[in-house]
Amino acid sequence: MKLIDIIQKNIELELKLVGKRFKIAVISNITVNLLKPVLELNLREEGINAEVIIGDYDSIVQDSKRFSECKTVIIFWETSNLIDGFQNFATTSEVVDKLVQKVENEIDFVFENLSNCPLVLFNRFSSLIFEVSPLRKGVLDYVTKRLNEKIETQNEIRNNAVIVNLDLILARNGIKNSYDARNFLSSKSLYTLDFYKEYAHMIKPSISSVFGRVKKVLILDCDNTLWGGIIGEDGFDGIHMSDISPKGKAYKEVQMLILNLQKAGVLVALCSKNNFDDVDRVIKQHPDFLLKDSDIVAKKINWEDKASNIKQLSIDLNLGLDSFVFIDDSKFEIGLIEKELPEVKCFLVPNNISEYPYYFREILNIFYSSVNAKEDNRKTELYKTEEIRKNIATRFESIEEYLISLELELTITWDKDISIERIAQLTQKTNQFNLTTRRYSENDIRIMMTNSNVKIASFSLSDKYGDYGVVGVCIIKIIANKEIGNRAIIDTFLMSCRVIGRNVEFAFFQQIALKLKSENISNIEAEYVATPKNHQVKDFYPSIGFSIIKSTNENVNYTLDIKNIQKINSINFIKIKSNEYVN
Secondary structure, eight states: OOHHHHHHHHHHHHHHOOSOOEEEEEEESSOOTTHHHHHHHHHHTTTOOEEEEEEEETOHHHHHHHTTTSSEEEEEOOGGGSSTTGGGSOTTOHHHHHHHHHHHHHHHHHHHHTTTOSEEEEEOOOOTTTOOOSSSOOHHHHHHHHHHHHHHHHHHHOSSEEEEOHHHHHHHHOHHHHBOHHHHHHHOOOBOHHHHHHHHHHHHHHHHHHTTOOOOEEEEOSBTTTBBSOHHHHOTTTOBOOTTSTTTHHHHHHHHHHHHHHHTTOEEEEEEESOHHHHHHHHHHOTTOOOOGGGEEEEEEESSOHHHHHHHHHHHHTOOGGGEEEEESOHHHHHHHHHHOTTSEEEEOOSSGGGHHHHHHHHHGGGOOSOOOGGGGGHHHHHHHHHHHHHHHTTSSSHHHHHHHHTOEEEEEEGGGSOHHHHHHHHHHOOSEESSOOOOOHHHHHHHHTOTTEEEEEEEEEETTEEEEEEEEEEEEEEOOTTTOEEEEEEEEEEOGGGTTSSHHHHHHHHHHHHHHHTTEEEEEEEEEOOTTOGGGTTHHHHTTOEEEEEOSSEEEEEEEGGGOOOOGGGTTSEEEETTOOO
């Protein structure tokens, strides 16, 4: 796509997107104007209403202060533009060492200025473009090594920075395709349009993660996708996935990559036109198949069309189709899903199967998550346990009887005892039961915890079948007022879709309200911000006694006089524990 086409499409998408615009700043010591339309287009195609702001030329330290409130800041700090005529200096020269020390001090300032920014993408310093000898190290290599050690040291003590491996992007794109010598000499514009396309593609998942655009489910075909050959024709012993087989090595490597994804919290499901017993036997008995049955959250192995099967998966898992990724070796099946379910991201297995592992590694990048919580390691197990609960629920005549039988126990945790990683993850991933859908990074949560006027509560849930983990969050801002009394504003109230329908949201809110009442809060204010996915909770606040203050098409503001808090009898079957229990 040419630049004019990128700009035109970008304008078209900008006019379609509604809602708050998110600012992403790019600060640099080179000219990076080409990145703006490319990155904006990449993000707007994902539904993120992003505006990229380019900072002043060679004003990184000052701009790091100016843009410290942005949602994301990207840093291009190029070694090649630190000083003219680098090649004229010896690596041990006093001039070079003083320069390095100066930049090291500036790096400290930049990280400090951006300490409250949710996401900082800092490119590793690179000498690839200008150091041409593979046999000896030059002054640029020396400077690059020193400065990279500095940013890695800073990164270890910061929790909001992602270090981008610029050398990898240059290698993938090719130096000749990445470097614009003429424009660099005339205007310090170092990189080509092709480079920025690759760069934007590579960093997009990290930015998308901050904005809640997270892929959660990997759906795989079986024949010629998980293994080589067709189980229905080649038989149990005729399919290929052994690392001692030339045909099977690629599939074995892909299975290893899938397993790593699953252990990182991605749900793995199968969707294949096959006889169920044939596939099930491979999963449970084939000596070369790496994934266990317990690693696979759901199996749609039948002769129905795959679009219908994937729709049903979305219902079964209670997850949106836009969180699904589908891989198949059939152009027909890929075409069907792209037509019927355009929200699902699709990938076609390459014809040259030796390229499959490399191609799959590219797919891994879209599952990037900025937060990893301990619940991720148990995600498949949690969903499988939930399936057991659903099956048992059918034995009861009423939902109330079923809920009572579960022996639910709600554990509420306040402030310093919360899991910062999990709280951030829930704000980034929860869409359905989320009253405001505000996204927060770990760094955001840590900053809130230093504010005495912010209270954060989370809850975990367990029943006789197992532990759901931490599945609910409430973030409250306290506004002091001596004349009319202190009031509380609920900034965030959310709950994982895994525990919807158990009435735990009422028990959670009741404990929050009682605690606020005990701390002399006179009034609670709350807000519902409509999104395409949270319609089911639009009446939550009215259902627990809140009154409407103001209403528009997208937002509804509520208030509740805390004196009117009453015990909700419908939740008396839930046992409550808390580090600050209030009765």
